[in-house]
Amino acid sequence: KAGVTQTPRYLIKTRGQQVTLSCSPISGHRSVSWYQQTPGQGLQFLFEYFSETQRNKGNFPGRFSGRQFSNSRSEMNVSTLELGDSALYLCASSRTGTAEETQYFGPGTRLLVL
Amino acid sequence: DQQVKQNSPSLSVQEGRISILNCDYTNSMFDYFLWYKKYPAEGPTFLISISSIKDKNEDGRFTVFLNKSAKHLSLHIVPSQPGDSAVYFCAALGTSGSRLTFGEGTQLTVNP
Numbered sequence: 001k002a003g004v005t006q007t008p009r010y011l012i013k014t015r016g017q018q019v020t021l022s023c024s025p026i027s028g029h030r031s032v033s034w035y036q037q038t039p040g041q042g043l044q045f046l047f048e049y050f051s052e053t054q055r056n057k058g059n060f061p062g063r064f065s066g067r068q069f070s071n072s073r074s075e076m077n078v079s080t081l082e083l084g085d086s087a088l089y090l091c092a093s094s095r096t097g098t099a100e101e102t103q104y105f106g107p108g109t110r111l112l113v114l
Numbered sequence: 115d116q117q118v119k120q121n122s123p124s125l126s127v128q129e130g131r132i133s134i135l136n137c138d139y140t141n142s143m144f145d146y147f148l149w150y151k152k153y154p155a156e157g158p159t160f161l162i163s164i165s166s167i168k169d170k171n172e173d174g175r176f177t178v179f180l181n182k183s184a185k186h187l188s189l190h191i192v193p194s195q196p197g198d199s200a201v202y203f204c205a206a207l208g209t210s211g212s213r214l215t216f217g218e219g220t221q222l223t224v225n226p
Contacts, residue, residue: 004157033212043158043203043216056213090157097212100146100165105157 002027004093004106012112018079021109023091025072029104031055031097032074034066037088037108046089049074050097078111086113117141118206120217128225133191135220137204140185144206148214149178149189152201161202162189194224 005024013019025032033056034046045058049068066076072093078085088110092103119138127133137147145166150158164171164178164187171178177190191198204217 031212033214035214035216042218043205043214045213045215048212058213092157092214094212099207099209099212100163101212102160102163103212103214105150105159107155107157 004091004104006089006091006106006109008109009107010110010112012114013081014114015081015083017081018077019081019111020075020077021089021091021111023074023076023093023106025074025091025093026104029093029095030072031094032068032072033092033094033097033103034074034076035090035092036060037090038084038086043090046076048097055097081113083113086111116218117144118204118215118217120202120204120220122220123218124221124223126223126225127194129196130193133189133194133198133222133224135189135191135202135204135222137187137189137217138185139187139206141206141208141215142185143208144215145209146207147178147180147187148205148207149176150203150205150216151198152203152219158203191222194222196224196226198222199224 033048048056068074088108090108092105148163149161152158201219205214
């Protein structure tokens with residue numbers, strides 16, 4: 001069974017640009033969550049999607065948005081990039097996203113904002 | 115406001131000895147706790163979990179202990195192996211479904 005895949009793996013952008021990251025969950029998984037990992041803040045929850053609906057949202061500005069498609073693939077978008085957005089962006093999938101259900105992480109997309 | 119804290123950024127142990135990684139939390143609404151392991155250039159991998167109704171859960175070389183009154187949990191790895199060298203994250207779940215709250219991570223190095 002293929003794991004969670006994320007594309008691209010690495011990305012370099014400049015301030016003010018926007019970026020779109022993609023996540024393909026494990027087959028059969030309908031819940032996709034996004035996390036940002038930075039050296040100073042650790043892993044922080046961005047948002048969760050289930051059946052094309054945002055079900056949960058973390059404390060990030062509106063520049064961070066996402067969506068989920070009918071095949072459960074998810075994208076996240078960051079507009080007007082800032083230097084502080086440089087981070088590893090991880091997505092995780094699970095069958096239904098209920099508590100205590102194991103979440104499986106992808107390898108992440110490393111974003112560098114210059 | 116860091117609700118899950120791992121106060122030791124790094125830990126070094128000898129192969130064959132016990133590794134003890136610690137985690138503290140402040141939110142009493144957390145009722146499920148997990149440990150993830152992360153190698154460089156990979157996403158976190160689930161290791162072991164514990165529900166708040168238990169105080170211990172064991173899986174092979176890995177045991178997680180939960181002390182609810184102290185809001186403290188620990189991960190014991192016995193015996194430690196060089197392949198265990200990785201960053202270990204403590205995470206907690208509360209009433210908001212699958213939203214994981216992570217600690218900052220502890221870099222474990224197991225020396226041969």
